[in-house]
Amino acid sequence: MTAKIIDGKALAERTLAELKTRIAGIPHRPHLTAIQVGENPSSRVYLQRQRASCEEIGIRYTLDELPAQTTQAQLIAHIEKLNAETGVHGVILQMPLPDGLDDSAAQQAVAPEKDVEGMTATNMGGLICGTPNLPPCTAEAAYRIIKSLGLELRGKEVTIVGRSAIVGKPLMLLLLGDSVTPTICHTGTLDLAAHAARADILVAAAGRAGLVTAEMIKPGAVVIDVGINRVPVLGDDGEPVIGENGRKKMRTVGDVDFEAALEVAGMITPVPGGVGPMTVAMLLKNTVASAEMAQKNAKK
Ligand code: NAD
Numbered sequence: 001m002t003a004k005i006i007d008g009k010a011l012a013e014r015t016l017a018e019l020k021t022r023i024a025g026i027p028h029r030p031h032l033t034a035i036q037v038g039e040n041p042s043s044r045v046y047l048q049r050q051r052a053s054c055e056e057i058g059i060r061y062t063l064d065e066l067p068a069q070t071t072q073a074q075l076i077a078h079i080e081k082l083n084a085e086t087g088v089h090g091v092i093l094q095m096p097l098p099d100g101l102d103d104s105a106a107q108q109a110v111a112p113e114k115d116v117e118g119m120t121a122t123n124m125g126g127l128i129c130g131t132p133n134l135p136p137c138t139a140e141a142a143y144r145i146i147k148s149l150g151l152e153l154r155g156k157e158v159t160i161v162g163r164s165a166i167v168g169k170p171l172m173l174l175l176l177g178d179s180v181t182p183t184i185c186h187t188g189t190l191d192l193a194a195h196a197a198r199a200d201i202l203v204a205a206a207g208r209a210g211l212v213t214a215e216m217i218k219p220g221a222v223v224i225d226v227g228i229n230r231v232p233v234l235g236d237d238g239e240p241v242i243g244e245n246g247r248k249k250m251r252t253v254g255d256v257d258f259e260a261a262l263e264v265a266g267m268i269t270p271v272p273g274g275v276g277p278m279t280v281a282m283l284l285k286n287t288v289a290s291a292e293m294a295q296k297n298a299k300k
Pocket of ligand 1: 280
């Protein structure tokens with residue numbers, strides 16, 4: 001068996017095209033503001049991509065760079081200022097914040113209607129109540145990929161590896177709405193392989209390269225690989241390949257042993273090109289949804 005590779009990039013492109021149409025119907029340009037506290041060279045590329053994706057479909061993007069010495073009170077004051085600005089529809093915080101700042105308290109200070117990452121207690125609560133408003137982007141990305149496959153979900157066994165607030169927990173809640181039977185695995189799980197092998201849909205979101213082996217996959221299962229891991233490129237001798245800069249060459253992989261899994265799974269998302277592009281698309285979708293809500297409330 002060779003699994004069908006699920007094209008997350010193509011699904012993301014279709015989603016972005018739909019968003020362009022929605023944006024054309026909003027009189028004010030949707031506006032996303034990102035807050036970066038201190039210097040973080042590794043997030044530079046990510047921020048550039050965020051800006052490019054926004055601008056490509058007509059979302060205004062602002063990056064507010066705050067100094068590394070910013071105090072918790074100053075950060076909260078900045079978030080509250082953005083909460084009050086009618087022209088700002090989405091606020092995101094680049095994580096992690098520098099030592100001494102409280103990630104969670106800052107995240108919870110974002111107004112729920114501008115919480116385009118879906119991390120506030122209000123938006124999480126909406127998921128539990130079955131009325132999701134702005135769901136966490138990565139969980140919704142995985143969910144939409146699963147929905148796009150057009151499978152009957154009712155009664156399916158779904159195993160999710162990872163219980164984080166951004167992926168495992170919200171994805172479980174979204175899928176419960178489709179009457180699946182979910183199992184969540186985590187670092188306390190005793191027999192990961194047994195839970196994985198039962199799954200009609202297996203979601204890997206642990207951040208551990210090679211954690212999910214082909215032996216753990218039920219033949220024909222749908223495998224959604226959320227993990228993003230950087231691993232060294234190995235040469236024919238099994239040793240890391242050294243690049244021109246003298247450093248180990250690296251590549252991006254998921255949590256699933258992809259090549260081996262292709263022989264067992266029915267469908268599988270690649271890394272890169274699977275959940276990642278859809279996660280960005282969901283961030284933009286939440287920003288557009290937030291701008292639409294603001295427009296509706298302004299008319300009241
Ligand atoms: P996290 O560290 O907050 O959570 C990881 C979870 O995996 C935890 O619940 C932990 O209990 C579980 N886990 C770790 N090792 C395990 C093991 N050996 N067996 C069973 N469970 C194990 O991570 P996160 O923020 O949820 O991210 C998870 C992965 O998804 C990371 O690789 C991250 O880079 C990636 N990610 C991808 C996207 C995307 O767009 N594709 C977006 C966000 C995060």
